[in-house]
């Protein structure tokens with residue numbers, strides 16, 4: 001897997017999340033991700049694997065990642081000096097269907113990450129959309145400020161309505177398309193709430209080894225039987241294709 | 245093709261069972277997908293896709309991988325589309341270098357049937373028997389992990405393959421005894437080693453995360469010892485596998501006795517081209533060639 005050393009342009013802490021913006025002039029599709037890590041010589045041995053992150057934003061000159069510090073890999077990225085190493089954009093992103101909307105975007109926790117690029121794309125296509133975000137508490141919910149008009153829920157009720165993202169979202173069946181990213185149980189709940197016939201696309205989160213289809217480590221079960229790789233066939237899937 | 249033009253020639257070339265390889269590097273089975281082939285250019289002397297089995301295998305349920313210091317534990321469970329689909333898609337692996345095919349069966353008959361199916365296919369330069377995958381359960385290792393069953397499988401497959409070279413891929417446990425048995429049974433080369441049985445536990449969830457095989461730089465000293473010991477016990481070529489992540493690692497395995505060297509897990513975090521360049525620089529620095537290096541120690 002090829003990694004590129006990139007210069008960090010700026011770093012911001014938004015509520016409970018870290019935003020890293022780096023120089024990247026290539027194209028990015030909404031929902032695509034990068035493998036990222038701190039630099040080592042020639043690679044770091046611990047942590048050994050790079051970590052997958054959705055693209056949070058890009059403007060043609062820079063790209064940004066938004067992440068939550070969970071373990072060793074993300075802690076090191078949070079502390080990284082001025083350079084990190086990233087792969088090119090990977091995976092299959094959200095498919096925008098031709099309908100005029102309205103469209104619903106749902107994010108659970110750090111699942112908010114890919115929704116910014118998606119929202120920008122929908123704006124560019126003049127597709128009206130509503131954003132619904134669920135968080136543990138008000139500290140994390142601070143990132144909702146980056147999504148004007150977003151409806152927010154928090155588990156502890158410290159911001160927005162109390163409950164999960166689905167408590168912030170009215171009837172999902174009235175939307176022509178539903179896009180969601182978050183923990184797998186949330187995605188399964190969104191799939192049910194969107195209904196059988198919905199155009200519903202889910203960005204899943206699986207452990208990744210390589211990010212380029214080689215290890216077969218990142219699989220999700222599919223309805224037709226067996227498993228497919230979320231780094232190649234996903235990370236965004238049609239809800240109906242998934243066996244959960 | 246740029247890399248090959250730049251680095252080609254006597255210096256990197258090796259010969260393995262009569263097959264000319266432009267470089268001694270080979271992708272380890274199960275670590276290079278069709279989708280990633282474009283990235284590897286002409287770094288490899290031969291291509292070796294993921295193990296194929298008689299019928300499609302869905303593989304194990306996730307989680308299948310867990311990171312460990314300097315490596316990872318995997319339990320993929322030989323997910324593959326089955327030999328017929330595999331052969332339909334084999335042309336995609338044609339990068340203009342020899343193609344080796346890895347096979348695994350649950351019984352001797354299955355191994356033989358697979359070899360029979362591949363024997364007449366002119367696209368395939370050699371067959372590697374995966375006698376050692378720790379992720380297919382038959383009370384621990386595969387049924388053919390010991391010398392007696394390895395001998396039986398290899399003898400039968402040697403016949404079924406007619407003239408095609410047969411490589412036997414051996415696990416670390418009992419590797420020298422298995423290597424001697426494999427040579428006697430007619431193996432043309434030995435791939436040493438596969439992943440090492442390992443376990444990861446998620447303490448906060450109090451669950452087993454992944455029970456499978458360890459790979460990556462963490463296993464390099466173990467693999468190096470196995471390659472060194474096996475090279476001294478047999479008279480057939482040894483192909484190294486286990487923890488290679490730099491050009492110096494390649495040199496070390498060749499000094500220990502390997503004729504060719506497989507790159508697996510490290511290709512998830514580095515470009516194999518960098519490993520080949522480092523190896524090439526090493527050869528320049530030492531004023532030697534790849535083939536001179538084998539067993540020089």
Ligand SMILES: Cc1cc2nc3c(=O)[nH]c(=O)nc-3n(C[C@H](O)[C@H](O)[C@H](O)COP(=O)(O)OP(=O)(O)OC[C@H]3O[C@@H](n4cnc5c(N)ncnc54)[C@H](O)[C@@H]3O)c2cc1C
Pocket residue numbers: 033047049050051052053054055066067068069070071072073074075110113114204205206207208235310311
């Ligand atoms: C397609 C995709 C997009 C993602 N986008 C984002 C994002 O935009 N922002 C963000 O904060 N997180 C995102 N994640 C999750 C992120 O990859 C994990 O939080 C991160 O890998 C944790 O690494 P760590 O070293 O901090 O944790 P550790 O627990 O130390 O990691 C140990 C191992 O487990 C893996 N792992 C741990 N938690 C997860 C998880 N939840 N999902 C997948 N692998 C995990 C790590 O990659 C690593 O291999 C995404 C995951 C995927 C698959």
Ligand SMILES: Cc1cc2nc3c(=O)[nH]c(=O)nc-3n(C[C@H](O)[C@H](O)[C@H](O)COP(=O)(O)O)c2cc1C
Pocket residue numbers: 214215216217272273274275294295318320322346374377413437438439458459460461463485486487488506507508509510
């Ligand atoms: C994700 C993964 C999948 C693998 N699949 C196979 C396989 O299908 N057949 C096989 O013979 N070995 C398989 N292996 C083992 C590798 O080919 C190699 O022998 C082992 O990983 C040690 O080398 P490394 O440390 O360079 O990875 C797999 C290894 C990994 C990490």
Ligand code: FES
Pocket residue numbers: 207208209210211212213214215216217218219229230231232
């Ligand atoms: S992460 Fe290796 S196949 Fe997807």
